[in-house]
Structure formats: structure tokens, C-alpha cells
Amino acid sequence: MPVTFQAFTGDAATRSRYWARSLIGWRRFGRAQPNGTHAALAELEANGRIEVLLTQNVDGLHQAAGSRNVIDLHGRLDRVRCLSCERRIPRADFQRELEQCNPSWSELDALDAPDGDADLEALDFSTFAVPDCAACGGLLKPDVVFFGENVPGDRVERAIAHLDRADAMLVVGSSLMVYSGFRFARAAARAGKPVAAVNLGRTRADDLLTLKVTGDCAATLEAATALLNCRTALPLSRLRERAG
Numbered sequence: 001m002p003v004t005f006q007a008f009t010g011d012a013a014t015r016s017r018y019w020a021r022s023l024i025g026w027r028r029f030g031r032a033q034p035n036g037t038h039a040a041l042a043e044l045e046a047n048g049r050i051e052v053l054l055t056q057n058v059d060g061l062h063q064a065a066g067s068r069n070v071i072d073l074h075g076r077l078d079r080v081r082c083l084s085c086e087r088r089i090p091r092a093d094f095q096r097e098l099e100q101c102n103p104s105w106s107e108l109d110a111l112d113a114p115d116g117d118a119d120l121e122a123l124d125f126s127t128f129a130v131p132d133c134a135a136c137g138g139l140l141k142p143d144v145v146f147f148g149e150n151v152p153g154d155r156v157e158r159a160i161a162h163l164d165r166a167d168a169m170l171v172v173g174s175s176l177m178v179y180s181g182f183r184f185a186r187a188a189a190r191a192g193k194p195v196a197a198v199n200l201g202r203t204r205a206d207d208l209l210t211l212k213v214t215g216d217c218a219a220t221l222e223a224a225t226a227l228l229n230c231r232t233a234l235p236l237s238r239l240r241e242r243a244g
């Protein structure tokens, strides 16, 4: 069960449990690397094909792959935010704080295993100490949108402004089942812009799509990128023929 915003902000025991699991899970999270899809999208942006990359992921892997113009719709798991003063700190710094406050928990390396989550359930979370904001004493929360929490309005407006400038929308590897993402496909379709999707299964926007590719995202995007690179190279070669 995912933690809701209401449970996290309203209940200290929920926060202790969340951060204790996060302390151990973070080591795995920190090891994730960008894949072929991330790389292909970064290349499309480098070639001037992307107005903005709007992602529902919270792992920062698009930026790690080289994408620059990214809107993290649901925030970033590698940042922690103070709900009182809005100060943001790197999650890696907060990891050190958590370890310093909970030395016995930081030694639980054995739990970093496939069945680690099950093993964790046997632990007493009430002994886990959660530091407050060092600046104001406020409540710290991962800088991601929790269930029961809205995407910040300015973030939605920024995405809509980019959508206005774009001539099409490409959905990659999302079923768009969550409304916060689906609404942009609907807005694009309403504005008369073509919407395409690459996804292995069905999407909530299937009847809005101009083009649907049912397939592996990395393979599809790598093929599309290669094709686009050939096309942009063609006029150059003709120029050279003329020059010769």
C-alpha cells in the first residue's frame, strides 16, 4: 500500500515507518542507471526535436541520461522538501542525517535483498528517529507527489505552456491511467495536435491517438532516432554534391 499524503503528514508513526524503509531502500535506488529509452529521448532533445520532456517518473534518470528541459510532474525522489519553509535538500544529505540519528538501523545491510521488504515488517518502527528541518523545525517530506496530493498548479501551467508551443505530443511507456498525466494528452487532442504513443499495453488515451505503436519503447525510439538522423543528413549530402 502506498503512503497517502494525509497519513504521512498526520501520523508520526507512518513517517517513522516510511523513512526507515526509505533508509534501506535508498541504497538500491541510488544504483539505478538510465536505459535505452532515456538515452533515445535525450538524443531527440539534443537534435532539437523535443520542446519539453514531461515525466511521471521521480527517479531523475532522464536528467542523468542528458535530457535538460524536463518537467518532473510528480517531483523527485532524490530531493527532500520542508513543508513549512519550502527548503529543499538533497536526499543523499538526508540519508546521512537518517543514518546518524539511527545508527543501529544503518547497519541493516542484510535487508538489502529481494525479500527485504518482508523482513522489514518484523521491525519496531517506533524506535526510528526522523529529523525535522534544520532551518525551521518543520516537517520533511520526499519532494514527490503522494497519493491524495495534487500536482502543484505552477508545474501544470508550465507544462501546458510548453504544450501550446509544441506541434505534437508523444507518449512513451505510460498507460496514462493516472489523471495527472492523462489530462495533457486530452488537452493536446482538444487543441487539435496529433498525439502518438509507444507503449506495450493499452493506454487511457487510446481513442485520442493519431498513432499507436505497441512495442518496446527503447527499440522503437532507437529506430525512430536513427531514421530521423538519416533524414537530417540527406540535405547535407545533397549540398555537398552541389558544392563538389
Ligand SMILES: [Zn+2]
Binding pocket: 082, 083, 084, 085, 086, 087, 133, 134, 135, 136, 137, 138
Ligand atoms: Zn523548514
